[in-house]
Amino acid sequence: MLVLTLETSANQYHKANILIVDDTSSNLRLLSKLLQDEGYAVRCALDGATALTIAEAEWPDIILLDIVMPEMDGYEICQQLKISEKTQQIPVIFFSNLEDVFDKQKAFDVGGVDYIPKSFNSLEVIIRIEHQLTIQSAKAEIIRLNTELEDRVKERTQELEVTNQKLQQEINQRQQVQDAMIRQALQDSLTGLANRNAFISKVKKAIKQKQSNNNYQYAIFLLECDRFKYVKHNYGYIEANRFLIALSNQITTCFSESACISRFEGDDFAILVDSFTELKIIKDLAKNVQEKLQQPFNIQEEKMKVSNCLGVALGNQQYLEVDHLLHDANLAMQVSKNQTIYQIFDTKKHSLFKGYNKKKLDIEAELKRAIDNNEFIVHYQPIISLATGKITELEAFIRWNHPQKGMVFPSSFIASAEETGLIIPMGDLVILEACKTIVKLQKEHDLNLKVSIDLSPAQFHQPNLVKKIKQIIDATGIKGEDLQLEMPEKAIYQNPELTIKYLNELKESRVGVGISDFGYGHSPLTYLALTYLISFSVSRVKIDSNLLQQDTQEKSDYNFQEHDIYFCEQLISLSRQINVPVIVKNLRFNKQLKYFKDLQCKFGQGILISKVLDPKALEELLLWSTF
Structure with missing residues (x-):
């Protein structure tokens, strides 16, 4: 021994x-x-x-x-x-x-x-050990804070007893957060299904097995449903999450345990089925899925029907890459939108898919032309200090000045840009132009302003991101501390090691990195993600004011739901203790502004303060603003 x-x-x-x-x-x-x-x-x-x-x-x-x-x-x-x-x-x-x-x-x-x-690598070992010790410390702090909050809740009136029970249940759930976070690498945190990474890994194995044994049969299903955005906009994030869970459960009942069922994002799903003996089995499965999803879902008191489109690609030895399978299944799914019935991709009937494919290529070509012709421009929305009302920062937004259509908003082209990979050069343009604008405003108006730019996961995880940022800093002369990059919360889960690497490298250039749209649905995982803010050295957190849902029974001074108030209070309180400022966006109503000011939230933005402005309108606003 x-x-x-x-x-x-x-x-x-x-x-x-x-x-x-x-x-x-x-x-x-x-x-x-x-x-x-x-x-x-x-x-x-x-x-x-x-x-x-x-x-x-x-x-x-x-x-x-x-x-x-x-x-x-x-x-x-x-x-x-x-x-x-x-x-x-x-x-x-x-x-x-x-x-x-x-x-x-x-x-x-x-x-x-x-x-x-x-x-x-020796440094890697030390970093991972320190991260685990930091997580343990942060978890203990969260438990302590929850204990204090629980003591306050117990003093409330009988009218809040139901809310207290929900809070206690949530506290108990947090004990399981550590294990759930580890499984994020392979599991969708909301539904418990496999995530994109796990699905791709399974399909790669199926492709490899098919190459060595042609008798092995497999197929992938791509399924897209259409009511998630409707539920989110009309009922809020929490009800939208419940809808996705119910949708996932319904899909799961259609397949055997051996199938790999994955949620890619939103209400888009992918399923891998293998070891079947005849094509009829795949057809029956596809038909059963669509029939099951035609049954109405209960959303509060509304019975809602969900339409869907389903595309299938059958594995063969010609498929060597997962992307090729997903591409063909996606083509079949797009045709399914117009056929109201599932479609199985068949090279002999490829003409069925040419129309969609041509449209996709046309959009890609038009986006490339727009980049080459400098048709993309940058607008800005002011961010203010909620304590003083002074403008402290600008957030950059991309717009497309289309030669025929006029000003086109991102919702019309960002999805295509992400799908084609053109989001990368478009994002580079926004960062460069925003940095130039800030330097110009600082020099001409003697202003102390920062600029923030929202990056997609693909942008944040590109191999040469840090090199590009340093080149832009050198080219424009912007101070590193005046540039704030924001990544979505899911980017941390998708590639935590690369995220840590980039955060450390950007910190050397004094560039801040924050988390945008933090607390989506404020699930238990949100609280563990907050402990990661400590170890990841994130510079700030941005939340959406829409986290606060209307309380029709007017149970609180602010007329918001109790669980939403609890989440915001805990988030902002803890962020103050670890010195990570919170920015609230999409402020639309005075009561929202008052609520977050009373919580001592540091910064805010939204149409209540200012709409998104073109550069000329921005300069006019700044001339009349006090700094």
Whole structure:
């Protein structure tokens, strides 16, 4: 039995205790030296029995655990740790040479919080350990804040008893947030279905299996429904989320457990079905899905019917890439919109899909022409300090000055731009032009202004983003601290490692990065995402005033729903404690403005303050504004 204790100097984690478990002494020495130099107290164990004994006696703050070991492997050790009340809360980080997705998934299934390959970079190990310790600390702080809030809630009148019960249920759910966040890599957080990453991984395996065995049969379904936006706009985010869950459940009942059912985004779904024996099975499945979705859904007191379109692509040995399958299934789905019945893609009937494909190519060509001809322009909306009313920042918005159609708004072309990848050069144009405008305003009017630009996940995760930003800073002369980039909350979940990398690199240039549309539906995952703000060094958070839904029974001073008020209060309170400012957008009513000012929310924007302005109108506004 090998047990080493390495004393360290004080550090920000108060001599956090780390237990390393590995049957290879050289690995123990290497990791022990690395962690000792960082100020951690380290103990080592060569086998599972020793590790369990140390964990029970010492209560380490975190455990680094090898997988492949004699007698008791890492999976079994982790399971034993999670059974014991003394050790079940200790975070376990697996490190191993096993690279298969199955092995990594199993590591998370048995209770691991992270997975590091043994071919690790020293800095990566330290960062991941510090992130886990930060998450544990933040989770404890959230629990403390929730306890305080619960004490206040208990003092409310009997009229709020139902709301108190919902709050308690939500507090209990947060205990499961850590495991749910880990599964974000492969699971849609709202519905529990597979996400796009998991689906693509499954399809890749199907393609590979088809190449080696032509008797193997598989097909993919692409399904698009049409009522999600209607529910969101008319009933709010929470009811829209409930609708998506009900929709997902209905779809799931149509397929066997072996099918991979995935939600891509909104009410778009993809399904992989394999090992069928005849085409009739696929046709029956497609027909059954469409029939099931014709049954009305209950949205509050409204019975709502959902129309859908469904396209199917049958796997064959000519398909070598997932994108080609998705492309053909999507073509079939588009034709299905006009046929009112599912469509199976067939190369012999390719002419059926030429019309849609030509239209798509035409749109792509028109967008490329617009970029080349500088038809895209940038408008701006002021952001003010809610405390002083002064303009502190501008948010940039793209517009298309079409030669025939006039001014075209983003809702008409952004989806096509994202689908074709042209969102990247369009986004580059917006960043460059916005930086030029801010520098011009600062020089000509002696103004202290910042500019913020919203990026899509594709824009934020492009390989050369940081290089582009630095080049734009050098070319325009804008100060790094005057440029604020905003990414959607889902960009963090899609690629957390790249997000961390870019945040650190942009921070070196003093460029701020915030999260836009934070708290979509304010699910339990929102609260864990907030703890990530600490470890990710996010500069600010932007929320939508539409999070506050109308309370027809007028139960509160502001006439908003209690769970919405609770969410906003907790978010803004916690953001103040970690010094991450909150911006509320889409302010339309005075009562919204008053509510957020009373909460001491720092910044706001919306048509109540100012509409989106072209550069000329913006300059006129700034001339009359006080800074």
